[in-house]
Amino acid sequence: MEPRNHTDVSEFLLLGLTDDPELQSFLFCLFLAMYLATILGNLLIILTVSSDSQLHNPMYFFLSNLSFTDICISTTTIPKMLVNIQAENQGITYIGCLTQIGFALVFGGYENFLLVAMAYDRYVAICYPLMYTVIMNPRLCVLLMLLSLFLSIVVALLHSLMVLQLSFCKDLEIPHFFCELAQVLKLACSDTLINNIVINIVTGLFGGISLSGIMFSYTQIVSSVLRMPSVSGKYKAFSTCGSHLAVVSLFYGTIFGVYISSAVTDSSRKTAVASVMYIVVPQLMNPFIYSLRNRDMKGALRQLLSRIACFLTLFRVLWARVSRMKQSDRNSK
Template sequence: MEPINQTEVSEFFLLKLTDDPTLQLLLFGLFLSIYLVTVLGNLLIILAVSSDSHLHTPMFFFLSNLAFTDIWMSTTTIPKMLVNIQTQNQSITYTGCLTQLYFVLFFAALENFLLTVMAYDRYVAICHPLRYMVIMNPQLCALLSLVSLFLSCVIALLHCLMVLRLSFCTDLEISLFFCDLGQIIKIACSDTLINNIEINFVAFLFATVCVSGIVVSYTQIVFSVLKIPSAGGKYKAFSTCGSHLSVVSLFYGSGFGAYFSSLVSDSPRMTALASMMYMMVPQMVNPFIYSLRNRDMKEALRKLVERKIFLL
């Protein structure tokens, strides 16, 4: 096949989930419901944190950042998929694909960094409780957020710039419902060795910085909690980080599930289903985990809802 320069590529074609009109309608309703629940749930978290002065703490500051990230993570993929289902047209322009790719990478990286920062926040709260507000001061919280934003922007931009050097053949079908970096490289006709090296290098950095940071933080937390003499004290200490640990397990569990599914399965639809679990489920479930497991958050949400009902 004759390679096509990236400037001549006009569009890619995303995976069509089904040809059954009835099933298409059901999928449209399902994904629309998931998107609305995700946006509404995370928006309530942000409003509750901003409106209740008791929640103006580092933990809830990072939680509101995570909720904002989850909203935009879903917005980069689900609306386009809904449009494709409705119009039965799976095409996406080359520029649109690169734009979607950038924001998917940006918000995925940002979520990784935020979860790592939140693990460090829980480490300080449990291992150094008397110095918590001194260490996790507003300046440090703002700096950690800005550094996370900057690194996420650099990583996403680097990946997209590396994609720009690729040429493509006439087969422009992406076997997912969104523009995924691995899938784009897979259909490229030009040499992708440098791209693969760069992807593995960034993945190694994430494993070193983010995953190792979370593991080290929780290892220190476990050692500190085990030193607490009373069972009630141990339970109280663990309960302060239970929500975050659940979110981390869901995010990385679904991510590894999507990765291994792409390795062992030859079915594009199975791979797409695993990717949906990673791109949709954590963002939708996170608000429920934090609101149901945290007494302060439940109280803030109750006050917020009562205030809105009163204004109506």
């Protein structure tokens, strides 16, 4: 097969989740509903944290950043899929594909590091409650956020620049609904050994460090909680970690599930379907996990929704008055 330099590649073809044209309308409606629910749910989390002064603490600072990241991950992948289905066009430009890879890596890595920072926050809150405000000061929280973002950007740039050096064959069909790095590397005619080595090293390094940090934090948390004499104190301590632990399990569980499914099956299309579990589902479920399991969030969310309802009612009343005034002016003329 004749190799093509990266500068000659005009576009890739995203084959999506299925070839069945009858399922395209269903997939469009399903993913549109999931995307809108993801955006709305995470925006509500951000607005709730911003509007309630009682939630202005490190735990909810990281939560609002997590919600922002979930919005960005979903926006990086789903809208292009919806546009392609609606336009009945599978194409994505070379630059668009590379941009999608970069942003997916940035926000995916950022979410990974944020979960570690949130685990550390819970560790300090439970194991060193009297020193919590001193240790988790605003400066440290911002520093953790910026460090997480910096590392994610460096990793994304590294992989993206290495993809730029590859030459591609004529067959540019990606059996996926977005430009996943591993799938794009399979289309390269040039040697991708270095790319794969770097992927394994970076994934093993940052993934291993992140999981080790989370496991260490929860080991210390469990040890500290078990030493508490009060049953109510134990329950309260565990309840503050429940939402984060559920999000961590969903995030890493879906990634491991996709990795295992890709290892046991040779079908790229089945791997693409499985990838929905880590690129769409966690971002959709995170707002529900935190809003349903966290009493403070539920209370603040109810207050926010009440304010929104009052605002809408006031707007409707004012609009009705303006309409009546306009009608009266027309009748008088």
